[in-house]
Amino acid sequence: MLNSFFYAHILKMSSFSICLRQFSLNKVKKNIFFYFFLYLIIFSLVACNGNEDFKEIDLSKTQKISISDKNLKNVDNNTIYVGFDLRWEPTEDVAFYMPLIKYLEAKTGFNYKIKVPRNYPDNIHMLGKGSIDISLMGTVSCLLSGSKYGSYPIVFGLNGQSQPYYKGAIIKKAGNKTINSLKDIKHKKFVFGNKYSTQGYLIPRKMLEDAGIYLKDLEYEFSDSHKDVVNKVVNGFADAGAIQDKLAFKMAEEGILDIVKLSKPFPSSTVCVSPYLSSAKKNIIKAALLEFNPKNGFKSDLWKFTEMENGFTDAENVRFGDLMSLINKYYNLK
Structure with a gap:
């Protein structure tokens, strides 16, 4: 709980x-x-x-648009409402996912509409209450929504190596010579992603603790998205920060950031479904996602920046392991 x-x-x-x-x-x-x-x-x-x-x-x-709790559940028989965790900027996130939405429309026959959350808790709330039917979200968000409302993952994204994992990255501004290892971050200004982000908070917090650095040892703050973290580090509002690996690689390649350390692999992002979504619709969507092959006629230069670069695998194939114990620790699940 x-x-x-x-x-x-x-x-x-x-x-x-x-x-x-x-x-x-x-x-x-x-x-x-x-x-x-x-x-x-x-x-x-x-x-x-x-x-x-x-x-x-x-x-x-x-x-x-504010959505009233009195009218949250989707009652449209042919429309699927989609949400997502904020990773980059909302305009970029939507651009990443639009090709998948078009694929699902063609494959399933449903209409799809995106609802943009203000933040991670908003996405968790909308999915659990039935305002959205499915959400592209991190494992932490999905499991927290599951603990509160009964939402659950149906597929996990496959990375560039066709594995259902991703990593968290701790980064600094390019050329910052005061930070060469995680231990150098102690007593520095640090910016996490959203408190309910897997790569932006849970994973990097574990990384810092493994290096002997706890929240009390940092002057820290939270941000709304991974892109916000980058902006704060680049503009000197923080000495270091935590973001997703995909964005870290891109910013490092462009010479904007340096990666201080990458985490070990953790379960990747999911497509998580609302407890109000019917089994029939869920099965149709899940089958379409498992058949999705980005290498087979799928045209999108942006898809490589998602955590689903090589498609999806059944959620039953993924074990949460350390991630579940960290969720229990950091979010007081009982």
């Missing part, structure tokens, strides 16, 4: 889904009647959002 702080934190989260229009307020006249009229228009757009076609989404023209 999750601790009371985590429950309270999740339950306070609202979520926002993708809309197809965005109003510019720069030209709004300072007139109370105009604002009232604008409010009515926005309200009407939100109300009709569920009927619009996913393929027309322009992420640069989106609005945040």
